[in-house]
């Protein structure tokens with residue numbers, strides 16, 4: 001095996017129980033990339049106010065989505081892991097078809113299992129000579145992609161013969177990614193008709209992070225504009241919002257839930273919702289968007305609410321991911337595959 005390709009996503013609890021969720025949240029929320037509050041203060045808040053309560057509150061939501069996709073689609077375990085594994089299998093097929101035996105495709109999670117460190121160590125033992133990491137975050141944020149760079153740096157720091165690792169920094173402007181998003185919207189419109197508004201809801205981050213230099217907001221706005229342009233949607237037909245606010249600080253606005261409530265109250269009858277920052281359906285889309293925010297909109301007076309699934313294992317998504325990875329292959333591998 002010459003070269004390994006590692007898809008990376010956030011991670012998820014091992015099981016949809018309070019203890020499974022607690023273990024995952026402890027790992028995730030202890031990362032200083034995710035929460036920038038000074039350590040001793042944050043350790044106190046996390047251990048006294050979050051880890052004793054949030055797991056019991058969130059576990060039922062995880063149980064709802066466990067082994068369930070949209071419309072009762074059969075999924076095994078946590079959807080984010082299920083779709084990431086499907087992406088791995090399909091990407092492996094694509095690399096094998098074009099360049100037989102040259103690439104191993106696998107995945108790792110930033111938090112929970114399998115970890116990046118154990119994945120890289122296993123692949124090295126199996127003879128991998130180089131690694132291309134594809135964080136499945138189209139838009140860069142220090143809270144997501146930045147955390148992956150930290151883990152790569154840790155692996156490097158502990159190695160004598162440092163592995164040849166490259167990381168895809170962002171891919172929101174890649175034409176293949178935008179085309180896959182646009183295709184998924186058009187297919188949805190063909191099936192259901194177009195709603196009055198297209199809401200593009202991105203995972204939020206604290207506003208202060210952007211003020212201090214995180215380019216995430218700019219990447220989200222860029223994505224929304226490229227998608228709207230590709231769909232030839234006039235500006236009054238779409239909106240960008242931010243979801244999944246956590247804690248008391250101000251996060252990126254407008255907020256998804258508030259916007260949907262306002263629209264419902266102000267006579268918007270129908271809305272299509274897409275979440276371009278999520279490359280796989282997960283708790284934040286299947287529960288927060290497809291269930292909770294549907295209720296927000298309908299209870300406020302809206303009539304039709306349709307969630308457009310994440311790109312998941314769509315063929316056009318896989319084609320885009322293959323192109324993004326191939327663009328990042330080191331010259332040695334590139335020459336080998338083109339020989």
Ligand SMILES: C=CC1=C(C)c2cc3[nH]c(cc4nc(cc5[nH]c(cc1n2)c(C)c5CCC(=O)O)C(CCC(=O)O)=C4C)c(C)c3C=C
Nearest residue numbers: 010011012013034058080141143144203205246282283284
């Ligand atoms: C505490 C701060 C958080 C930041 C900053 C944050 C950024 C961020 N997250 C994603 C993608 C995902 N987040 C998911 C779940 C999730 N996110 C947070 C908190 C922050 N996220 C929490 C506490 C949770 C767990 C659920 C909960 O307790 O509310 C997931 C889903 C995982 C799953 O198991 O399905 C994803 C994916 C992005 C893209 C992002 C910044 C750009």
Ligand SMILES: [Fe+2]
Nearest residue numbers: 010203244284
């Ligand atoms: Fe998150």
Ligand SMILES: [Fe+2]
Nearest residue numbers: 244283284288
């Ligand atoms: Fe959430």
